Amino acid sequence: MPIESLRLLLVEDNDLDAMFITRVFQRSTVIQAQIERASSLGEALEMIDETEFDVVLLDLGLPDSDGLQSIRSIREKVTSIPIVVQTGDDRVETGFAAIEAGAQDFLSKNDLKDHLLTRLTIHAILRQRQMLELQEASLLDSMTGIANRRRCDIEFRRRLEMLSQGGTPFCVAIVDIDNFKLINDSGGHDLGDEVICQVGNELRDRCRPGDLVARIGGEEFAIIFADTTVDELGKLQQRHRRAIEALDFQREGISVTVSIGGTCVLSSDNKRSAFRRADSALYAAKKGGRNQCKIETVVRPAINVHIA
Template structure:
């Protein structure tokens, strides 16, 4: 049996009573019910991400549900939304789907069985879309963002920095002598080291930061609202998290010691483009390698 929490955003009290009654008639699902009667209250509750699904009315006083869907999606809300309207026009159907709704129901035609089916369909489709997004944006080995998604986020952050003059930094890390780990302990051990390195670094990141596998044994961190000096301090903590505890490797009772080197660069300043920022971080990383490894260098 399917369980969840359903949010209805609708300014009609009668519609709220109807939906509550229909939920009680479900045959194979149990949903806790919550009702928001205004655009502002509905958006706030929707963005809390506490709900399994949302039913959203087209007309919300002077504003409409299409705008609410777009605003929620812009804020990366992943709650599946089913659009409700008294208008059976196919144009509204298309608009709702384009805005991000996963299904569309016409008021007055909704039965408990139809609503239950729609919720089941929307939840399944939402899971499928989330998995497709994960596969498209995540590195399969480490679970970190992949390089393509990182480049997209870097371009966005670079644009924001130009527009508002806000700082951000990159920390580009490389596992020292990674080839020797693969040669000595085998590629499964190397994969294990990469996965655990990702886990250790993720533990240091704030919610606003982004961590990606940049390629091979390189990992890059995008640190929002941090200047170069602050990012250098973060990089030092990242290196300490790697060196502080030996890595468990099958067949090695004592574990193996791993170190990393890092290059740091920031915007805005002398660096004005995302390409220049990456190049500066890479140059700093190269200096860290030449300087003896297990160290941080800044652009």
């Protein structure tokens, strides 16, 4: 998508340089830029908190920050904004170090020409957009459009880190489509794919804000229930199970159900140990007759408690 206008944060403590850069964008016939200026890193971080910018044009010589630390500080605040560095240091090594620190591009102040500055700024925005699109695509399941196993792994690690730092509890569950081989045998792989897509999207639509549904294999899905205790888990699992049971595939003889096994995650867990308990609970649900939910707690006698 072409860029015709943008909101630019200029982080520059030198008044003459700031005036020159502002005039460059004012003279541009390619793009309209709304420029806001910060004279220090601290001021820039406050403005980023309050305003959504399309790009940051950053001077590395700020009064309250030392060189590349300015880039890192902005990146810690927000990852999506492209940063173009301007520096009085002509060394190529400085520019490459800026990119390694998180900038999209760099430009020596000795090369601040109209067409070059505007072109670098536009290219930085386009590259950042492309990178974010690729990152997002790498975290989605190509068939269903919901999160994939990699996205699930990332979210689990994030939640576990929060929990280990005294954060809120969370739970995980594995959802498996019952008798999926019979569905494939009766209607072929097209029907099987349709069932997987509808189940995945229904599970996602039933989630609360903060929860995550991911397809982790064939006809199997994982759910991460954010801010959830084991006492709340049963009701949430049943809500998902009933939603799938109520799906209408508008095909004669097609009835789809799922079995769900879940567990509450401990700070001492890793992904393997937590999902092993969830998988054990799923096995108990399958063995118990399918179309049901089970929970396995850390204390083993609770494993086969049926959720009504």
